[in-house]
Amino acid sequence: MSDWQPSELQQERLAYRRRQTVRSGVIAGVSSVLVLALVVFGVGSTPGWPRVRQTFFDFHRGWQALPVVAQGLWLNIRVMLVCAVLIVVFGLALAIMRTLRGAIFFPLRVFAAAYTDVFRGLPLLLVIFLLGFGVPALQLRGLPNQAVIWGGAALVLTYSSYVAEVFRAGIESVHPSQRAAARSLGLSYRQTLRFVVLPQAVRRVMPPLLNDFVSLQKDSGLIAVLGVIDAIRAAQLETAEDFNFTPYVVAGLLFVALTIPLTRLTDWVARRQGWYGGGGGPV
């Protein structure tokens, strides 16, 4: 306990700051409420609004469509999860291939480069049509026929090339001195990659990887062209019944509801692990 009190001048300053904080809080609140009221009143009183609400935001219709759309979304989620694992494996393998050193690995480097060039350039929809309708048309023995499998294969092929480039950027962003230090400590090339380069590389590319993951989640719906019912196709089928677009809105909300928690979770994990800022701690 001490008898120390801030000086009168300091107390005055603190009080002033408090008043200022309260004042800006009140102003921000009032202006927000005003704008909100203006928007609600403005939009709500337009002559077209009842029709907009009826066509896009019909709660009853949305509730009715929800089970079907959610069932479609379950397909999106399954496809996404299986593909994501394969994509990370293939993408990382391609990135490692492409960053191998030594003359003997030249063919592998060329292959990885050619692969990423081709599949990053090909439109995903084209690859889906090519694999989903084209390969089963060959009627080859022993090849699967299911649309989901070939659609998933198309997703994996295309996204692996994106993810490979993200991983490569991460690997190449690790300073050469790190490798040099590891090698001079007696670590082999493989050990250097495993214990020094990759851990740093993966941390750095976490945000762009998440980007690709979210994008995959949405593009997983493209395999609907092969005749399977995902969330968007389910919403389309619902909409075709009565030309009410609420099922589309429902599907959109479900997709958004899926991505937002994922983003927050990744951010939280990354911050907790101290991934951002290269482990230097808060500065």
Place this chain on the structure above:
Amino acid sequence: MTARSALAVLATLAVVGLAACAPADNAGSGTTTPSSADACSKDKLALKTAGTFAVGTDKPAYEPWFSGDDPTNGKGYESAVTYAVAKKLGFEPAEVKWQTVQFNTAFAPGPKKFDLDVNQVSISEDRRKAVDFSTGYYDVRQSVITTAGSKIANAKSIADLAGAKLGAQVGTTSYTALRDVIKPKQQPAPYDTNDLAVQALKNRQLDGIVVDLPTGFYMTAAQLDNGKIIGQLPGGSQTEQFGFVLEKGSKLTPCVSQAVDALRADGTLTKLQEQFLTAEGAPELS
């Protein structure tokens, strides 16, 4: 202008702008119903050439609407219905003269050389702006098609189809019929176009496709190897109909419609459908 007043102006503009988004209602276009149906005896008909009934259709004339690419033989559904209409109007079969009219030109705007054209033309309000239609002589029905050797190739009833993997074009009545009439155990496969469904059938990703019967005839004849129509689904509340095409404003239209209505009422249309569609490879499924 301060930031605050700028905000106010912006908000006002936004509200005004939204108010401009009033719904655009198109005024209901009145449909003209031909009323004068009294002068329908043969000598009073407004014909292109007196005494002959000039009928157009495309060449080749496809099965089962015609038979053997010869519309004059009275075989095939459309040929038979045309001769039945001609008879109702008082013509002898020999007085019916056929001419070749391309499908697309049949319902293009402008004067016509034919009295009427019969070519599986669906009645639509858009086409009605350019030509007249008789009342429909054929209600389009849904059918199930497959290829020989598929597991439903020998299906005889709707129950036989329940275990099959079936597809249809998204947003069509075919898809609705697939879902609601057949009620398959496996999830129906929706495709963006009929062509993609045909591809999937060829790939054996599907056991069968639900399409309207006219398209089914085309697919099994032209697009599929060993294509087979399993049968027609029970008719629902169908809106699509085939009608005879007549010149816009033709005085003949009410008479032809009257004849078609009479043929429908006395069961001739049903009888001809059974004879030329059901018996020619599109049996009824129940």
